[in-house]
Amino acid sequence: MIDETTDITDKEQVTIVFRSINDELEVDEDFIGFYTVPHIDASTLFSII
Numbered sequence: 001m002i003d004e005t006t007d008i009t010d011k012e013q014v015t016i017v018f019r020s021i022n023d024e025l026e027v028d029e030d031f032i033g034f035y036t037v038p039h040i041d042a043s044t045l046f047s048i049i
Helices: 042-048
Strands: 002-006 012-021 027-037
Touching: 012 042, 027 042
Parallel strands: none
Antiparallel strands: 002 012, 012 027
16 A cells, blocks of 8 residues: 655655455554655656555
8 A cells, every 4th residue: 555645844755555464364564664755646656666
């Protein structure tokens, strides 16, 4: 999952989280990182993955 936002200081930021389901059908989430990016267009988001 990738989510983007612009903070109060106009910095564009991206959060990356991997979400999966284990054998007991419980949701697991792994926080990968929180990144400041120059733009939040598709090519920038693709390049950080």
